[in-house]
Amino acid sequence: MYTISNRLKIASIILMVLGAIGIGIGFGSSPSTAEEAKEMIASHGEGHGDAHAENVTEHHGVAESHHGNAEAHGDSEAHHDSSHDEHLLHQLQNRPWAAVYVAAFFFFMIALGVLAFNAIQRAAQAGWSPLLFRVMEGITSYLVPGGIIMFVLLACSVAHLNHLFVWMDPEVVAHDELIQGKSGFLNGTFFLIRAVIFLAGWIFYREYSRKLSLAQDEASDDSNFLKNFRASAAFLVFYLVTESMMSWDWIMSVDPHWFSTLFGWYIFASMFVSGITVIAMVTIYLKSKGLLQDVNDSHIHDLAKFMFGISIFWTYLWFSQFMLIWYSNIPEEVTYYVTRIADFKLPFFGMIVMNFLFPVLLLINSDYKRLNWFVIMAGVVILGGHYLDIFNAIMPSTVGDQWFIGIPEIGSVLFFAGIFIFWIFRALSKAPLQPKRNPFIEESKHFHY
Protein backbone atom coordinates (compact mmCIF):
# COMPACT_ATOMS: atom_id res chain seq x y z
CA MET A 1 0.00 0.00 0.00
CA TYR A 2 1.20 3.43 -0.89
CA THR A 3 0.67 6.31 1.50
CA ILE A 4 0.96 9.84 0.24
CA SER A 5 4.04 11.39 1.79
CA ASN A 6 3.73 14.59 3.77
CA ARG A 7 6.25 16.33 1.56
CA LEU A 8 4.20 15.61 -1.54
CA LYS A 9 1.01 16.72 0.19
CA ILE A 10 2.57 19.98 1.34
CA ALA A 11 4.14 20.57 -2.07
CA SER A 12 0.79 20.13 -3.82
CA ILE A 13 -0.94 22.46 -1.34
CA ILE A 14 1.78 25.08 -1.86
CA LEU A 15 1.26 24.75 -5.62
CA MET A 16 -2.47 25.27 -5.19
CA VAL A 17 -2.01 28.34 -2.95
CA LEU A 18 0.61 29.92 -5.22
CA GLY A 19 -1.58 29.15 -8.22
CA ALA A 20 -4.67 30.61 -6.59
CA ILE A 21 -2.73 33.81 -5.83
CA GLY A 22 -1.58 33.96 -9.46
CA ILE A 23 -5.12 33.46 -10.75
CA GLY A 24 -6.36 36.11 -8.30
CA ILE A 25 -3.75 38.60 -9.53
CA GLY A 26 -4.81 37.81 -13.10
CA PHE A 27 -8.45 38.58 -12.41
CA GLY A 28 -7.64 41.57 -10.20
CA SER A 29 -5.51 43.27 -12.82
CA SER A 30 -7.84 42.80 -15.77
CA PRO A 31 -9.55 46.05 -16.85
CA SER A 32 -13.25 46.62 -16.32
CA THR A 33 -13.81 49.46 -18.80
CA ALA A 34 -12.58 50.20 -22.29
CA GLU A 35 -10.71 53.29 -21.02
CA GLU A 36 -8.75 51.22 -18.52
CA ALA A 37 -7.89 48.73 -21.24
CA LYS A 38 -6.55 51.54 -23.46
CA GLU A 39 -4.50 52.94 -20.59
CA MET A 40 -3.04 49.51 -19.85
CA ILE A 41 -1.88 49.15 -23.43
CA ALA A 42 -0.50 52.73 -23.53
CA SER A 43 1.45 52.21 -20.30
CA HIS A 44 3.02 49.08 -21.67
CA GLY A 45 5.74 51.24 -23.17
CA GLU A 46 6.76 52.51 -26.58
CA GLY A 47 7.75 49.20 -28.10
CA HIS A 48 4.51 47.47 -27.43
CA GLY A 49 2.50 50.56 -28.36
CA ASP A 50 4.19 50.77 -31.74
CA ALA A 51 3.69 47.12 -32.43
CA HIS A 52 0.10 47.53 -31.47
CA ALA A 53 -0.39 50.47 -33.83
CA GLU A 54 1.04 48.45 -36.66
CA ASN A 55 -1.26 45.64 -35.80
CA VAL A 56 -4.39 47.72 -35.97
CA THR A 57 -5.20 46.82 -39.55
CA GLU A 58 -4.71 43.18 -38.90
CA HIS A 59 -6.49 43.55 -35.65
CA HIS A 60 -9.40 44.97 -37.48
CA GLY A 61 -9.44 41.76 -39.48
CA VAL A 62 -9.68 39.75 -36.30
CA ALA A 63 -12.36 42.07 -35.00
CA GLU A 64 -14.28 41.53 -38.18
CA SER A 65 -14.30 37.81 -37.84
CA HIS A 66 -15.18 37.97 -34.19
CA HIS A 67 -17.78 40.61 -34.03
CA GLY A 68 -19.54 39.83 -37.21
CA ASN A 69 -19.51 42.36 -39.92
CA ALA A 70 -17.54 45.39 -38.86
CA GLU A 71 -19.61 47.52 -41.20
CA ALA A 72 -22.66 46.64 -39.20
CA HIS A 73 -20.94 48.08 -36.18
CA GLY A 74 -20.81 51.50 -37.71
CA ASP A 75 -19.82 53.44 -40.76
CA SER A 76 -18.09 56.32 -39.02
CA GLU A 77 -14.51 56.30 -37.90
CA ALA A 78 -15.49 57.16 -34.34
CA HIS A 79 -17.76 54.22 -34.03
CA HIS A 80 -15.12 51.94 -35.42
CA ASP A 81 -12.63 53.19 -32.85
CA SER A 82 -14.91 52.45 -29.98
CA SER A 83 -15.67 48.98 -31.31
CA HIS A 84 -11.94 48.39 -31.47
CA ASP A 85 -11.52 49.54 -27.88
CA GLU A 86 -14.36 47.29 -26.86
CA HIS A 87 -12.63 44.41 -28.60
CA LEU A 88 -9.39 45.17 -26.78
CA LEU A 89 -11.28 45.26 -23.49
CA HIS A 90 -12.76 41.84 -24.18
CA GLN A 91 -9.36 40.42 -25.04
CA LEU A 92 -7.81 41.74 -21.83
CA GLN A 93 -10.78 40.57 -19.78
CA ASN A 94 -10.53 37.16 -21.42
CA ARG A 95 -6.89 36.67 -20.51
CA PRO A 96 -7.28 35.38 -16.92
CA TRP A 97 -10.27 33.27 -17.97
CA ALA A 98 -8.41 31.81 -20.92
CA ALA A 99 -5.38 31.12 -18.73
CA VAL A 100 -7.55 29.15 -16.28
CA TYR A 101 -9.38 27.43 -19.12
CA VAL A 102 -6.18 26.26 -20.89
CA ALA A 103 -4.62 24.91 -17.69
CA ALA A 104 -7.88 23.25 -16.56
CA PHE A 105 -8.29 21.57 -19.92
CA PHE A 106 -4.64 20.52 -20.07
CA PHE A 107 -4.78 18.58 -16.80
CA PHE A 108 -8.22 17.23 -17.60
CA MET A 109 -7.01 15.93 -20.94
CA ILE A 110 -4.10 14.11 -19.28
CA ALA A 111 -6.61 12.12 -17.22
CA LEU A 112 -8.76 11.55 -20.29
CA GLY A 113 -5.77 10.37 -22.35
CA VAL A 114 -4.82 7.91 -19.61
CA LEU A 115 -8.43 6.68 -19.54
CA ALA A 116 -8.21 5.89 -23.26
CA PHE A 117 -4.83 4.20 -22.80
CA ASN A 118 -6.21 2.11 -19.96
CA ALA A 119 -9.24 1.09 -22.04
CA ILE A 120 -7.00 0.12 -24.96
CA GLN A 121 -4.79 -2.02 -22.71
CA ARG A 122 -7.86 -3.80 -21.34
CA ALA A 123 -9.62 -4.20 -24.67
CA ALA A 124 -6.42 -5.55 -26.26
CA GLN A 125 -5.82 -7.82 -23.23
CA ALA A 126 -2.23 -6.64 -23.22
CA GLY A 127 0.12 -8.83 -21.23
CA TRP A 128 2.80 -6.29 -20.37
CA SER A 129 0.76 -3.56 -18.73
CA PRO A 130 -1.38 -5.00 -15.88
CA LEU A 131 1.29 -3.97 -13.36
CA LEU A 132 0.59 -0.36 -14.34
CA PHE A 133 -3.21 -0.55 -14.10
CA ARG A 134 -3.39 0.95 -10.62
CA VAL A 135 -1.19 3.84 -11.69
CA MET A 136 -3.51 4.49 -14.65
CA GLU A 137 -6.60 4.22 -12.46
CA GLY A 138 -5.04 6.67 -10.01
CA ILE A 139 -4.49 9.22 -12.75
CA THR A 140 -7.98 8.79 -14.21
CA SER A 141 -9.45 9.56 -10.78
CA TYR A 142 -8.80 13.20 -11.68
CA LEU A 143 -11.63 12.95 -14.25
CA VAL A 144 -14.17 13.70 -11.52
CA PRO A 145 -12.75 16.98 -10.12
CA GLY A 146 -11.27 17.94 -13.49
CA GLY A 147 -14.55 17.26 -15.27
CA ILE A 148 -16.54 19.28 -12.74
CA ILE A 149 -14.11 22.21 -13.09
CA MET A 150 -14.37 22.05 -16.88
CA PHE A 151 -18.16 22.00 -16.68
CA VAL A 152 -18.24 24.98 -14.31
CA LEU A 153 -15.95 26.93 -16.65
CA LEU A 154 -18.13 26.11 -19.65
CA ALA A 155 -21.26 27.04 -17.70
CA CYS A 156 -19.62 30.38 -16.78
CA SER A 157 -19.09 31.02 -20.49
CA VAL A 158 -22.69 30.16 -21.30
CA ALA A 159 -23.77 32.50 -18.47
CA HIS A 160 -21.83 35.31 -20.23
CA LEU A 161 -19.33 35.75 -17.40
CA ASN A 162 -16.58 35.81 -20.04
CA HIS A 163 -16.15 36.12 -23.79
CA LEU A 164 -14.15 32.97 -24.51
CA PHE A 165 -16.73 31.69 -26.98
CA VAL A 166 -17.85 34.48 -29.31
CA TRP A 167 -20.76 32.45 -30.66
CA MET A 168 -22.37 32.65 -27.21
CA ASP A 169 -22.79 36.41 -27.59
CA PRO A 170 -26.25 37.07 -29.13
CA GLU A 171 -24.98 40.46 -30.40
CA VAL A 172 -22.33 38.69 -32.47
CA VAL A 173 -24.67 36.01 -33.77
CA ALA A 174 -27.19 38.64 -34.87
CA HIS A 175 -24.62 40.06 -37.29
CA ASP A 176 -23.01 36.82 -38.38
CA GLU A 177 -24.74 34.61 -40.90
CA LEU A 178 -22.14 31.87 -40.65
CA ILE A 179 -22.71 31.42 -36.93
CA GLN A 180 -26.46 31.69 -37.44
CA GLY A 181 -26.19 28.72 -39.77
CA LYS A 182 -24.43 26.74 -37.05
CA SER A 183 -26.64 27.82 -34.16
CA GLY A 184 -28.59 24.56 -34.25
CA PHE A 185 -25.45 22.93 -32.89
CA LEU A 186 -23.65 25.88 -31.33
CA ASN A 187 -26.13 27.11 -28.75
CA GLY A 188 -25.62 27.34 -25.01
CA THR A 189 -28.21 24.77 -23.94
CA PHE A 190 -27.22 22.03 -26.35
CA PHE A 191 -23.56 22.80 -25.65
CA LEU A 192 -24.00 22.12 -21.94
CA ILE A 193 -26.17 19.06 -22.57
CA ARG A 194 -23.40 17.61 -24.73
CA ALA A 195 -20.82 18.39 -22.07
CA VAL A 196 -22.94 16.54 -19.49
CA ILE A 197 -23.24 13.50 -21.79
CA PHE A 198 -19.50 13.39 -22.49
CA LEU A 199 -18.46 13.80 -18.87
CA ALA A 200 -21.10 11.40 -17.55
CA GLY A 201 -20.03 8.69 -20.01
CA TRP A 202 -16.33 9.04 -19.29
CA ILE A 203 -16.73 9.19 -15.52
CA PHE A 204 -19.19 6.29 -15.54
CA TYR A 205 -16.77 4.06 -17.44
CA ARG A 206 -13.90 5.11 -15.19
CA GLU A 207 -15.76 4.27 -11.99
CA TYR A 208 -17.20 1.03 -13.40
CA SER A 209 -13.84 -0.19 -14.69
CA ARG A 210 -12.13 0.72 -11.42
CA LYS A 211 -14.78 -1.15 -9.45
CA LEU A 212 -14.35 -4.28 -11.58
CA SER A 213 -10.58 -3.98 -11.38
CA LEU A 214 -10.67 -3.94 -7.57
CA ALA A 215 -13.31 -6.68 -7.45
CA GLN A 216 -11.10 -8.91 -9.61
CA ASP A 217 -8.49 -8.92 -6.81
CA GLU A 218 -10.90 -10.61 -4.41
CA ALA A 219 -12.74 -12.77 -6.94
CA SER A 220 -12.37 -16.51 -7.42
CA ASP A 221 -12.95 -16.49 -11.18
CA ASP A 222 -12.25 -14.14 -14.11
CA SER A 223 -15.78 -12.82 -14.63
CA ASN A 224 -14.88 -9.30 -13.50
CA PHE A 225 -11.94 -9.29 -15.86
CA LEU A 226 -14.18 -10.29 -18.76
CA LYS A 227 -16.78 -7.68 -17.89
CA ASN A 228 -14.04 -5.08 -17.80
CA PHE A 229 -12.82 -6.25 -21.20
CA ARG A 230 -16.28 -5.84 -22.74
CA ALA A 231 -16.88 -2.50 -21.02
CA SER A 232 -13.54 -1.20 -22.29
CA ALA A 233 -14.21 -2.21 -25.86
CA ALA A 234 -17.63 -0.53 -25.75
CA PHE A 235 -16.16 2.54 -24.08
CA LEU A 236 -13.57 2.99 -26.83
CA VAL A 237 -16.38 3.34 -29.39
CA PHE A 238 -18.14 5.90 -27.21
CA TYR A 239 -14.87 7.68 -26.50
CA LEU A 240 -13.85 8.05 -30.16
CA VAL A 241 -17.11 9.81 -31.00
CA THR A 242 -17.38 11.93 -27.86
CA GLU A 243 -13.72 12.92 -27.74
CA SER A 244 -13.96 14.21 -31.28
CA MET A 245 -17.12 16.19 -30.53
CA MET A 246 -15.61 17.47 -27.29
CA SER A 247 -12.65 18.85 -29.21
CA TRP A 248 -15.01 20.71 -31.59
CA ASP A 249 -17.05 22.05 -28.68
CA TRP A 250 -14.44 22.96 -26.14
CA ILE A 251 -11.56 23.99 -28.39
CA MET A 252 -12.43 24.43 -32.06
CA SER A 253 -15.57 26.49 -31.37
CA VAL A 254 -13.58 29.37 -29.82
CA ASP A 255 -13.05 30.19 -33.50
CA PRO A 256 -16.51 29.38 -34.86
CA HIS A 257 -15.77 30.32 -38.48
CA TRP A 258 -12.88 27.93 -38.81
CA PHE A 259 -13.08 24.18 -38.92
CA SER A 260 -10.84 21.22 -39.53
CA THR A 261 -12.05 17.68 -40.09
CA LEU A 262 -9.16 15.96 -38.32
CA PHE A 263 -9.21 18.24 -35.29
CA GLY A 264 -10.57 15.53 -33.00
CA TRP A 265 -7.68 13.20 -33.86
CA TYR A 266 -5.20 15.97 -33.43
CA ILE A 267 -6.40 16.77 -29.90
CA PHE A 268 -6.57 13.04 -29.19
CA ALA A 269 -2.89 12.65 -30.10
CA SER A 270 -2.05 15.49 -27.72
CA MET A 271 -3.96 14.00 -24.81
CA PHE A 272 -2.73 10.48 -25.51
CA VAL A 273 0.95 11.38 -25.48
CA SER A 274 0.55 13.64 -22.43
CA GLY A 275 -1.31 10.87 -20.62
CA ILE A 276 1.31 8.22 -21.40
CA THR A 277 4.05 10.61 -20.32
CA VAL A 278 2.34 11.14 -16.98
CA ILE A 279 1.93 7.36 -16.52
CA ALA A 280 5.68 6.97 -17.05
CA MET A 281 6.48 9.83 -14.66
CA VAL A 282 4.19 8.61 -11.86
CA THR A 283 5.50 5.04 -12.28
CA ILE A 284 9.11 6.19 -12.06
CA TYR A 285 8.28 8.33 -9.01
CA LEU A 286 6.63 5.38 -7.25
CA LYS A 287 9.55 3.13 -8.19
CA SER A 288 11.97 5.64 -6.71
CA LYS A 289 10.04 5.27 -3.44
CA GLY A 290 10.71 1.55 -3.51
CA LEU A 291 7.18 0.64 -4.62
CA LEU A 292 6.07 -1.24 -7.74
CA GLN A 293 9.18 -3.40 -7.51
CA ASP A 294 8.02 -5.75 -10.25
CA VAL A 295 7.97 -2.92 -12.76
CA ASN A 296 11.26 -3.22 -14.58
CA ASP A 297 13.09 -1.16 -17.16
CA SER A 298 11.27 -2.96 -19.96
CA HIS A 299 7.96 -1.49 -18.82
CA ILE A 300 9.50 2.00 -18.78
CA HIS A 301 11.03 1.23 -22.17
CA ASP A 302 7.58 0.38 -23.56
CA LEU A 303 6.04 3.56 -22.18
CA ALA A 304 8.91 5.58 -23.67
CA LYS A 305 8.34 3.87 -27.01
CA PHE A 306 4.75 5.04 -26.82
CA MET A 307 5.91 8.57 -25.93
CA PHE A 308 8.20 8.53 -28.95
CA GLY A 309 5.66 6.99 -31.32
CA ILE A 310 2.69 9.13 -30.33
CA SER A 311 4.84 12.27 -30.51
CA ILE A 312 5.48 11.45 -34.14
CA PHE A 313 1.80 10.62 -34.60
CA TRP A 314 0.91 14.03 -33.18
CA THR A 315 3.35 15.70 -35.61
CA TYR A 316 1.86 13.75 -38.48
CA LEU A 317 -1.64 15.00 -37.66
CA TRP A 318 -0.48 18.53 -36.93
CA PHE A 319 1.34 18.67 -40.23
CA SER A 320 -1.50 17.05 -42.18
CA GLN A 321 -3.79 19.78 -40.91
CA PHE A 322 -1.26 22.53 -41.53
CA MET A 323 -0.09 21.50 -44.98
CA LEU A 324 -3.53 21.19 -46.56
CA ILE A 325 -4.60 24.59 -45.24
CA TRP A 326 -1.29 26.21 -46.18
CA TYR A 327 -1.37 24.73 -49.68
CA SER A 328 -4.96 25.54 -50.60
CA ASN A 329 -4.65 29.02 -49.08
CA ILE A 330 -8.41 29.58 -48.78
CA PRO A 331 -8.90 32.85 -46.82
CA GLU A 332 -11.43 31.57 -44.29
CA GLU A 333 -9.22 28.57 -43.44
CA VAL A 334 -5.79 30.09 -43.63
CA THR A 335 -6.52 32.92 -41.17
CA TYR A 336 -6.16 30.29 -38.45
CA TYR A 337 -2.46 29.89 -39.20
CA VAL A 338 -1.89 33.48 -40.31
CA THR A 339 -2.84 34.82 -36.86
CA ARG A 340 -0.77 32.14 -35.18
CA ILE A 341 2.36 32.77 -37.20
CA ALA A 342 1.95 36.56 -37.00
CA ASP A 343 1.17 36.90 -33.29
CA PHE A 344 2.31 33.59 -31.75
CA LYS A 345 5.56 32.91 -33.53
CA LEU A 346 7.50 31.69 -30.51
CA PRO A 347 4.89 29.38 -28.94
CA PHE A 348 3.77 28.16 -32.36
CA PHE A 349 7.18 27.08 -33.66
CA GLY A 350 8.51 26.37 -30.15
CA MET A 351 5.75 23.82 -29.73
CA ILE A 352 6.85 21.94 -32.85
CA VAL A 353 10.42 21.80 -31.58
CA MET A 354 9.28 20.57 -28.16
CA ASN A 355 6.70 18.09 -29.42
CA PHE A 356 8.60 16.71 -32.39
CA LEU A 357 12.32 17.43 -32.60
CA PHE A 358 13.04 16.88 -28.90
CA PRO A 359 11.23 13.55 -28.52
CA VAL A 360 12.61 12.27 -31.82
CA LEU A 361 16.21 13.10 -31.07
CA LEU A 362 16.11 12.26 -27.34
CA LEU A 363 14.08 9.07 -27.43
CA ILE A 364 15.24 7.51 -30.71
CA ASN A 365 17.98 5.50 -28.98
CA SER A 366 16.60 2.38 -27.35
CA ASP A 367 19.10 2.54 -24.46
CA TYR A 368 17.94 6.05 -23.52
CA LYS A 369 14.36 4.82 -23.26
CA ARG A 370 15.46 2.63 -20.35
CA LEU A 371 17.14 5.42 -18.39
CA ASN A 372 14.51 6.57 -15.93
CA TRP A 373 15.87 10.08 -15.41
CA PHE A 374 16.11 10.52 -19.16
CA VAL A 375 12.45 9.55 -19.63
CA ILE A 376 11.49 12.09 -16.94
CA MET A 377 13.46 14.89 -18.65
CA ALA A 378 11.98 14.07 -22.06
CA GLY A 379 8.55 13.87 -20.41
CA VAL A 380 8.87 17.38 -18.97
CA VAL A 381 9.62 18.75 -22.44
CA ILE A 382 6.71 16.81 -23.97
CA LEU A 383 4.26 18.02 -21.32
CA GLY A 384 5.44 21.61 -21.78
CA GLY A 385 5.02 21.25 -25.53
CA HIS A 386 1.50 19.96 -25.24
CA TYR A 387 0.54 22.71 -22.81
CA LEU A 388 1.70 25.12 -25.52
CA ASP A 389 -0.34 23.16 -28.05
CA ILE A 390 -3.55 23.82 -26.11
CA PHE A 391 -2.38 27.39 -25.44
CA ASN A 392 -2.00 27.94 -29.19
CA ALA A 393 -5.42 26.46 -29.82
CA ILE A 394 -7.29 28.70 -27.38
CA MET A 395 -5.39 31.98 -27.01
CA PRO A 396 -5.36 33.43 -30.57
CA SER A 397 -9.17 33.52 -30.70
CA THR A 398 -9.69 34.67 -27.14
CA VAL A 399 -6.91 37.11 -26.25
CA GLY A 400 -5.38 37.66 -29.69
CA ASP A 401 -2.12 39.56 -29.71
CA GLN A 402 -2.55 40.48 -26.02
CA TRP A 403 -1.20 37.07 -25.02
CA PHE A 404 1.68 36.56 -22.65
CA ILE A 405 2.81 33.69 -20.48
CA GLY A 406 2.83 35.61 -17.23
CA ILE A 407 1.40 35.42 -13.73
CA PRO A 408 -2.17 34.35 -14.68
CA GLU A 409 -0.99 31.58 -17.01
CA ILE A 410 1.75 30.19 -14.77
CA GLY A 411 -0.51 30.58 -11.73
CA SER A 412 -3.25 28.56 -13.43
CA VAL A 413 -0.82 25.78 -14.34
CA LEU A 414 0.51 25.63 -10.77
CA PHE A 415 -3.00 25.64 -9.33
CA PHE A 416 -4.26 22.76 -11.44
CA ALA A 417 -0.96 20.88 -11.12
CA GLY A 418 -1.44 21.08 -7.34
CA ILE A 419 -4.99 19.70 -7.50
CA PHE A 420 -3.91 17.05 -10.01
CA ILE A 421 -0.96 15.80 -7.94
CA PHE A 422 -2.94 15.85 -4.71
CA TRP A 423 -5.91 14.03 -6.18
CA ILE A 424 -4.11 11.30 -8.12
CA PHE A 425 -1.74 10.38 -5.29
CA ARG A 426 -4.64 10.35 -2.86
CA ALA A 427 -6.41 7.91 -5.21
CA LEU A 428 -3.22 5.83 -5.53
CA SER A 429 -3.06 5.44 -1.75
CA LYS A 430 -6.57 3.93 -1.64
CA ALA A 431 -5.81 0.51 -3.14
CA PRO A 432 -2.81 -1.83 -3.34
CA LEU A 433 -0.52 -0.69 -6.15
CA GLN A 434 -0.29 -4.15 -7.65
CA PRO A 435 -3.35 -6.00 -8.96
CA LYS A 436 -3.42 -9.48 -7.41
CA ARG A 437 -5.62 -11.64 -9.56
CA ASN A 438 -5.38 -10.18 -13.03
CA PRO A 439 -4.97 -13.18 -15.34
CA PHE A 440 -2.03 -11.49 -17.07
CA ILE A 441 -0.19 -10.38 -13.95
CA GLU A 442 2.44 -13.13 -14.18
CA GLU A 443 3.17 -12.27 -17.80
CA SER A 444 3.47 -8.63 -16.83
CA LYS A 445 5.92 -9.47 -14.02
CA HIS A 446 8.13 -11.43 -16.39
CA PHE A 447 7.89 -8.94 -19.18
CA HIS A 448 11.31 -8.32 -20.67
CA TYR A 449 12.65 -6.97 -23.87
Added chain:
Amino acid sequence: MASKVIHALYTDDDVLMHAVKKVKEAKHHIEEVYCPFPVHGLDKAMGLATTRLAITSFLYGCVGLTVAITMMNFIMIEDWPQDIGGKPSFSFLENLPAFVPIMFELTVFFAAHLMVITFYMRSKLWPFKEAENPDKRTTDDHFLMEIEIHDNEDELRKLLSETGAVEINISEK
Protein backbone atom coordinates in the same frame (compact mmCIF):
# COMPACT_ATOMS: atom_id res chain seq x y z
CA MET B 1 43.22 -26.07 -40.99
CA ALA B 2 40.33 -28.43 -40.65
CA SER B 3 38.83 -28.37 -37.19
CA LYS B 4 36.31 -30.65 -35.62
CA VAL B 5 32.97 -29.31 -34.43
CA ILE B 6 30.20 -30.87 -32.39
CA HIS B 7 26.59 -30.42 -33.45
CA ALA B 8 23.84 -30.75 -30.87
CA LEU B 9 20.26 -30.84 -32.11
CA TYR B 10 17.22 -29.73 -30.11
CA THR B 11 13.52 -29.84 -30.89
CA ASP B 12 12.29 -27.04 -28.61
CA ASP B 13 13.34 -23.40 -28.30
CA ASP B 14 12.94 -23.35 -24.51
CA VAL B 15 15.19 -26.40 -24.16
CA LEU B 16 17.64 -24.73 -26.52
CA MET B 17 17.68 -21.53 -24.46
CA HIS B 18 18.44 -23.47 -21.27
CA ALA B 19 21.13 -25.45 -23.09
CA VAL B 20 22.77 -22.27 -24.37
CA LYS B 21 22.82 -20.83 -20.86
CA LYS B 22 24.32 -24.05 -19.44
CA VAL B 23 27.01 -24.24 -22.10
CA LYS B 24 27.90 -20.60 -21.49
CA GLU B 25 28.08 -21.30 -17.76
CA ALA B 26 30.53 -24.11 -18.46
CA LYS B 27 32.69 -21.51 -20.29
CA HIS B 28 32.48 -23.01 -23.76
CA HIS B 29 32.42 -20.82 -26.83
CA ILE B 30 29.32 -21.37 -28.96
CA GLU B 31 30.28 -21.04 -32.60
CA GLU B 32 26.76 -20.65 -33.97
CA VAL B 33 23.13 -21.61 -33.38
CA TYR B 34 20.90 -22.44 -36.37
CA CYS B 35 17.15 -21.95 -35.83
CA PRO B 36 14.08 -22.37 -38.01
CA PHE B 37 12.71 -19.10 -36.57
CA PRO B 38 14.12 -16.20 -34.49
CA VAL B 39 14.33 -17.13 -30.80
CA HIS B 40 13.67 -14.19 -28.51
CA GLY B 41 16.63 -13.42 -26.22
CA LEU B 42 18.96 -15.95 -27.84
CA ASP B 43 21.49 -13.28 -28.86
CA LYS B 44 21.77 -12.11 -25.26
CA ALA B 45 22.08 -15.68 -23.93
CA MET B 46 24.86 -16.42 -26.43
CA GLY B 47 26.64 -13.24 -25.41
CA LEU B 48 26.69 -11.75 -28.91
CA ALA B 49 27.66 -8.10 -29.23
CA THR B 50 24.68 -5.80 -29.81
CA THR B 51 23.96 -4.91 -33.42
CA ARG B 52 25.14 -1.60 -34.86
CA LEU B 53 22.57 -1.79 -37.63
CA ALA B 54 20.43 0.85 -35.92
CA ILE B 55 23.28 3.38 -36.08
CA THR B 56 23.77 2.78 -39.79
CA SER B 57 20.01 3.13 -40.27
CA PHE B 58 20.07 6.54 -38.55
CA LEU B 59 22.97 7.68 -40.72
CA TYR B 60 21.27 6.45 -43.89
CA GLY B 61 18.17 8.39 -42.85
CA CYS B 62 20.29 11.54 -42.52
CA VAL B 63 21.69 10.90 -46.00
CA GLY B 64 18.15 10.49 -47.39
CA LEU B 65 17.03 13.74 -45.76
CA THR B 66 20.00 15.57 -47.23
CA VAL B 67 19.40 14.12 -50.68
CA ALA B 68 15.74 15.17 -50.52
CA ILE B 69 16.56 18.73 -49.44
CA THR B 70 19.27 19.16 -52.08
CA MET B 71 17.12 17.63 -54.78
CA MET B 72 13.99 19.68 -54.04
CA ASN B 73 16.02 22.85 -53.73
CA PHE B 74 17.65 22.25 -57.11
CA ILE B 75 14.53 21.11 -58.97
CA MET B 76 11.88 23.42 -57.55
CA ILE B 77 13.83 26.53 -56.56
CA GLU B 78 17.07 26.89 -58.52
CA ASP B 79 16.85 25.08 -61.85
CA TRP B 80 13.24 25.89 -62.72
CA PRO B 81 11.66 28.15 -60.07
CA GLN B 82 8.09 27.07 -59.44
CA ASP B 83 5.06 28.92 -58.16
CA ILE B 84 3.96 26.53 -55.42
CA GLY B 85 0.38 26.77 -54.19
CA GLY B 86 -0.10 30.26 -55.66
CA LYS B 87 2.71 31.61 -53.49
CA PRO B 88 5.49 32.69 -55.87
CA SER B 89 8.08 33.31 -53.16
CA PHE B 90 10.76 31.16 -54.85
CA SER B 91 12.31 30.54 -51.44
CA PHE B 92 13.05 27.08 -50.11
CA LEU B 93 12.10 27.93 -46.55
CA GLU B 94 8.76 29.52 -47.43
CA ASN B 95 7.82 26.53 -49.56
CA LEU B 96 9.07 24.03 -47.01
CA PRO B 97 5.62 22.55 -46.15
CA ALA B 98 5.30 21.32 -49.75
CA PHE B 99 8.66 19.56 -49.51
CA VAL B 100 8.17 17.89 -46.14
CA PRO B 101 6.36 14.80 -47.50
CA ILE B 102 9.20 14.18 -49.97
CA MET B 103 11.80 14.73 -47.28
CA PHE B 104 10.01 12.23 -45.08
CA GLU B 105 9.60 9.63 -47.81
CA LEU B 106 13.21 9.77 -48.94
CA THR B 107 14.44 9.57 -45.35
CA VAL B 108 12.44 6.38 -44.87
CA PHE B 109 13.39 5.04 -48.30
CA PHE B 110 17.12 5.49 -47.76
CA ALA B 111 17.07 4.24 -44.19
CA ALA B 112 15.05 1.12 -45.03
CA HIS B 113 16.69 0.03 -48.27
CA LEU B 114 20.27 0.77 -47.35
CA MET B 115 19.77 -0.88 -43.97
CA VAL B 116 18.51 -4.08 -45.62
CA ILE B 117 21.40 -4.05 -48.10
CA THR B 118 23.86 -3.50 -45.24
CA PHE B 119 22.28 -6.37 -43.37
CA TYR B 120 22.69 -8.70 -46.36
CA MET B 121 26.29 -7.69 -46.89
CA ARG B 122 27.11 -8.01 -43.20
CA SER B 123 25.55 -11.47 -43.00
CA LYS B 124 27.20 -12.47 -46.30
CA LEU B 125 23.93 -13.16 -48.07
CA TRP B 126 23.38 -12.71 -51.77
CA PRO B 127 21.25 -14.34 -54.50
CA PHE B 128 22.07 -18.00 -55.34
CA LYS B 129 24.24 -18.32 -52.29
CA GLU B 130 24.71 -21.89 -51.03
CA ALA B 131 23.05 -22.46 -47.68
CA GLU B 132 25.50 -22.66 -44.78
CA ASN B 133 23.43 -24.54 -42.27
CA PRO B 134 24.96 -27.95 -41.61
CA ASP B 135 21.67 -29.81 -41.25
CA LYS B 136 18.58 -29.32 -43.40
CA ARG B 137 16.31 -30.02 -40.46
CA THR B 138 17.18 -26.58 -39.01
CA THR B 139 14.91 -25.11 -41.66
CA ASP B 140 12.05 -27.25 -40.42
CA ASP B 141 11.67 -28.11 -36.74
CA HIS B 142 15.17 -28.59 -35.27
CA PHE B 143 17.58 -26.24 -33.56
CA LEU B 144 21.31 -26.85 -33.90
CA MET B 145 24.09 -25.64 -31.64
CA GLU B 146 27.63 -25.74 -33.02
CA ILE B 147 30.67 -25.83 -30.70
CA GLU B 148 34.28 -26.18 -31.73
CA ILE B 149 36.17 -29.12 -30.22
CA HIS B 150 39.53 -28.56 -28.56
CA ASP B 151 40.40 -32.06 -27.35
CA ASN B 152 37.35 -32.07 -25.11
CA GLU B 153 34.98 -34.18 -27.14
CA ASP B 154 33.84 -36.44 -24.31
CA GLU B 155 33.27 -33.58 -21.91
CA LEU B 156 31.20 -31.67 -24.46
CA ARG B 157 29.25 -34.76 -25.44
CA LYS B 158 28.36 -35.40 -21.80
CA LEU B 159 27.39 -31.79 -21.15
CA LEU B 160 25.24 -31.53 -24.27
CA SER B 161 23.37 -34.75 -23.70
CA GLU B 162 22.58 -33.51 -20.19
CA THR B 163 21.03 -30.37 -21.66
CA GLY B 164 18.42 -32.37 -23.54
CA ALA B 165 19.94 -32.64 -27.02
CA VAL B 166 18.07 -35.21 -29.16
CA GLU B 167 21.10 -35.93 -31.36
CA ILE B 168 24.84 -35.20 -31.15
CA ASN B 169 27.10 -35.40 -34.19
CA ILE B 170 30.79 -34.73 -34.77
CA SER B 171 31.88 -33.36 -38.11
CA GLU B 172 34.87 -31.84 -39.86
CA LYS B 173 34.63 -28.20 -40.76
